[in-house]
Amino acid sequence: MTIFGLDSSQVLRLAAAVAVDADADPGIDEATAAEIFARASWTSIAEPGDSIAGALVSSLGAVQALTSLVDTWPIDRVVAALADAGADSIAARDLALAFDRWRPRLVSSAVITAFRQAARVSARLIRPTDAIWPRGVDDLGVHAPIALWVRGIDAALCSLGSSIALVGARAATGYGEHMAMEFGAGLSDRGVSVVSGAAYGIDGMVHRAALASGGLTVAFLAGGVDRFYPSGHDALLGRIATVGAVVSELPCGSPPTKWRFLQRNRLIAASSVATIVVEAGHRSGSLNTAAHAAAVGRPLGAVPGPVTSPSSAGCHRLIREFDAACVTSVDEILELASGLAGAVPHAELDLGLQAESDRRSPEQVRVIDALSVRAARTTTDIARRAGLATSATEGVLGLLALDGIAVEGEAGWKKAKG
Structure with a gap:
């Protein structure tokens, strides 16, 4: 049996290692493991404060929201699922743009590596349903964190x-x-x-x-x-x-x-x-x-x-x-x-x-963060690092090039020196 295309036993092991009560009870059921894995995945896929990701997860649940992305649901199906859940509607165009910027980061190996590194440093993943979840962050609404990684x-x-x-x-x-x-x-x-x-x-x-x-x-x-x-x-x-x-x-x-x-x-x-x-x-x-x-x-x-x-x-x-x-x-x-x-x-x-x-747009800030002065990076790599769709990244790079902040060469884009 698989969870998100991965062997269920592997997902169970990874999730159990970072669960809040892992020390007291190392065994968790499959549903809990899927929930932990899904929320952990979303912390890799969406940038902090992503309101579309927040709305999607709070409406459909982390598992179904991730399933819609992994199984490449048509946007119409996602909209229908939100309606069935009684959630506030999200514009189809906004959902399509969000799915475009999330897909470059939909890499299971990256999530698995994050789990293993967390276990190595004894980090845990806490969810909104956990007793130690900081309730104040819920006031952020759709901008609230989907999950939090903690040591302490x-x-x-x-x-x-x-x-x-x-x-x-x-x-x-x-x-x-x-x-x-x-x-x-x-x-x-x-x-x-x-x-x-x-x-x-x-x-x-x-x-x-x-x-x-x-x-x-x-x-x-x-x-x-x-x-x-x-x-x-x-x-x-x-x-x-x-x-x-x-x-x-x-x-x-x-x-x-x-x-x-x-x-x-x-x-x-x-x-x-x-x-x-x-x-x-x-x-x-x-x-x-x-x-x-x-x-x-x-x-x-x-x-x-x-x-x-x-x-x-x-x-x-x-x-x-x-x-x-x-x-x-x-x-x-x-x-x-x-x-x-x-x-x-x-x-x-x-x-x-x-x-x-900060007078620059959020998208420009994120693309600038993703650029390197020394190493040239492709548009796809920059989009993945910035958490943006490739098409949106191309537009931002063009604007940054006009401002003299980004420079394009044969191998890709670099941040201008000085």
């Missing part, structure tokens, strides 16, 4: 429901690092877990402070949990994976890219009950996290800094233009988190800050 302890994942996200610039000042340390340690001392992105600067200081205080901390990554990034935080992330949790919606082996960092930020914001920007320049990537927090109705705070410091310009902007609360102490952070839990989402903040932080 259950207590850290369970603490996300009452956690605080502390984020900030990589190029942090001494003042910013001091405040990050104070807040990370102070919240940990109060029994509150802290969430961040493990980057250099503010993020790293937040995690270190929480660990030093014996608190729980969770790091969300933009690549696979088997390849810690940045490499300079390898020891830090190894420690977090032991006494906290390292989480990603990308399968093992996946490299971090600019697009994936931007999408990772939505998980940091949604999984926590409030987001605090500790230090950020006018165009800091931390403002993207703030935008996601506002979009899902999470309380948003910003730490003021010296008015002469460019490193705090982003925080001041959040306070002045977007009604972020000015926070200067742990008590004020906790007051913000408890007092504004019913905040109304502000879509305009999301749009404004995203436009400021």
Whole structure:
């Protein structure tokens, strides 16, 4: 018997190795194995935040959604299946474009490799039905993760429901690092877990402070949990994976890219009950996290800094233009988190800050990420890496060539130097 064209015994072994309760009960039934394998496959096939994939999986279930792709269902059949499931309709054209961009990544060997690598580093796959699933991410709707790959302890994942996200610039000042340390340690001392992105600067200081205080901390990554990034935080992330949790919606082996960092930020914001920007320049990537927090109705705070410091310009902007609360102490952070839990989402903040932080379209960002300065890559390879249809990739490459960003040669496309 086969599952998705693979031997069922192989699927059972792979799924059992990464199941949440694998240690307690190594045996799982065929239906559970198919569900785990399907959700794991979708983390490889669709880029983070893909709304069509999210809608398809939530409506048809991960297994039937993957079956429709593996068995190359006609789009009319997919539309009919969605209607039978009572789901909101998805335009046939949008489905066709989605299937075109997913098919280049429909490679069973890549999924099997991700499973084996996950088992090697003791990573697990958690699903929305699992008890340790962070319920806050469900507020992302069709942009919510289909599954999450994790390394760490259950207590850290369970603490996300009452956690605080502390984020900030990589190029942090001494003042910013001091405040990050104070807040990370102070919240940990109060029994509150802290969430961040493990980057250099503010993020790293937040995690270190929480660990030093014996608190729980969770790091969300933009690549696979088997390849810690940045490499300079390898020891830090190894420690977090032991006494906290390292989480990603990308399968093992996946490299971090600019697009994936931007999408990772939505998980940091949604999984926590409030987001605090500790230090950020006018165009800091931390403002993207703030935008996601506002979009899902999470309380948003910003730490003021010296008015002469460019490193705090982003925080001041959040306070002045977007009604972020000015926070200067742990008590004020906790007051913000408890007092504004019913905040109304502000879509305009999301749009404004995203436009400021990155003026290129998502498709252009993803194609640029997929290009190499040294190695020429074919359009098909770039499309697979970017998670786009080949036809769409060709159009984006043409635009990037006009801008002098992409260069075509006999062997393929490269990213222009400089």
